[in-house]
Amino acid sequence: MQRHLLAAGLLTIANAALAETPVLTVLTYDSFTSDWGPGPAIEKAFEATCGCDLRLVPAGDGAALLARVQLEGAGSEADVVLGLDTSLTAAAAATGLFAPHGLTPATDLPVDFADPLFLPYDWGWFAFVHDRTRVPEPPTSFAALAASDLKIVIQDPRSSTPGLGLLMWVKAAHGDRAAEIWTGLADNVVTVTPGWSEAYGLFLEGEADMVLSYTTSPAYHLIAEGDDSKAAALFEEGHYMQIEVAGKLAATDQPELADRFLAFMLTDAFQSAIPRTNWMYPAVTPAAGLPEGFDAFRPATSLLLTPAEAQAARDPALAEWQAALAR
Numbered sequence: 616m617q618r619h620l621l622a623a624g625l626l627t628i629a630n631a632a633l634a635e636t637p638v639l640t641v642l643t644y645d646s647f648t649s650d651w652g653p654g655p656a657i658e659k660a661f662e663a664t665c666g667c668d669l670r671l672v673p674a675g676d677g678a679a680l681l682a683r684v685q686l687e688g689a690g691s692e693a694d695v696v697l698g699l700d701t702s703l704t705a706a707a708a709a710t711g712l713f714a715p716h717g718l719t720p721a722t723d724l725p726v727d728f729a730d731p732l733f734l735p736y737d738w739g740w741f742a743f744v745h746d747r748t749r750v751p752e753p754p755t756s757f758a759a760l761a762a763s764d765l766k767i768v769i770q771d772p773r774s775s776t777p778g779l780g781l782l783m784w785v786k787a788a789h790g791d792r793a794a795e796i797w798t799g800l801a802d803n804v805v806t807v808t809p810g811w812s813e814a815y816g817l818f819l820e821g822e823a824d825m826v827l828s829y830t831t832s833p834a835y836h837l838i839a840e841g842d843d844s845k846a847a848a849l850f851e852e853g854h855y856m857q858i859e860v861a862g863k864l865a866a867t868d869q870p871e872l873a874d875r876f877l878a879f880m881l882t883d884a885f886q887s888a889i890p891r892t893n894w895m896y897p898a899v900t901p902a903a904g905l906p907e908g909f910d911a912f913r914p915a916t917s918l919l920l921t922p923a924e925a926q927a928a929r930d931p932a933l934a935e936w937q938a939a940l941a942r
Contacts, residue, residue, distance in 0.1 A: 677776030761799030853916030
């Protein structure tokens with residue numbers, strides 16, 4: 616009898632301790648939480664400092680995050696959303712669902728960045744990645760790609776931040792000629808996937824000659840696999856930048872813990888995980904620097920619309936894209 620009472624007492628104590636452990640829920644994209652993504656290392660590092668349970672919840676690709684938060688509204692169980700970018704931040708801010716972070720970060724971004732609601736954690740340039748053995752002479756512009764017989768895989772701009780980034784890239788580079796560019800590219804597109812992971816997987820399986828990804832994607836193959844066959848095609852009109860951000864939801868029941876996570880996001884413990892797991896440029900250069908070969912495909916020209924410009928361009932650009940691919 617005493618043993619049963621002791622066991623019951625210990626169980627009660629254990630349950631009470633578990634109940635007292637605060638939980639921080641971070642909504643993010645699928646590849647961030649994967650075994651090979653930054654999620655596992657960041658979860659371990661933050662939990663070592665916070666005395667909390669960090670739960671990284673995957674919700675599709677980047678653009679799907681905003682749609683989910685909008686659907687759930689103030690009732691969302693998420694405390695932080697990680698994985699939006701500057702093509703979405705104006706729309707995200709307009710929801711009224713995000714709270715100010717109150718930080719003044721010092722970053723190494725190549726452009727000025729200041730947003731009261733969203734903090735940057737990494738950035739990169741979009742690019743079409745190819746295999747040198749299959750495409751030894753890649754196109755050097757959108758027009759050259761459209762004039763070629765090369766087959767490409769891209770992502771859906773309605774669910775994917777790279778997909779939306781491609782629309783912004785074409786719009787920023789070609790303005791009023793964007794619809795013409797898409798008409799030319801339509802017959803190059805093999806398929807449109809919901810997210811980046813699916814598209815890159817099809818490319819690696821040989822289903823397409825090129826895939827929309829990042830200038831740093833070949834670094835993964837070089838560093839992790841010792842494979843130098845992958846390259847990023849550099850376009851003469853320049854490359855569109857992506858700045859990925861995180862923001863705290865106003866309805867969070869863990870506001871202090873959410874603030875701690877956002878501040879932790881800019882520390883070396885977080886930032887040092889980004890180059891070799893998310894394969895993007897960290898917002899703050901780690902103490903150890905960048906891996907060798909990371910800068911192999913650096914564009915001469917960077918393109919970036921402001922959040923307000925990107926929001927204004929989104930619907931017209933999406934209509935042009937849909938019209939071209941529907942033919």
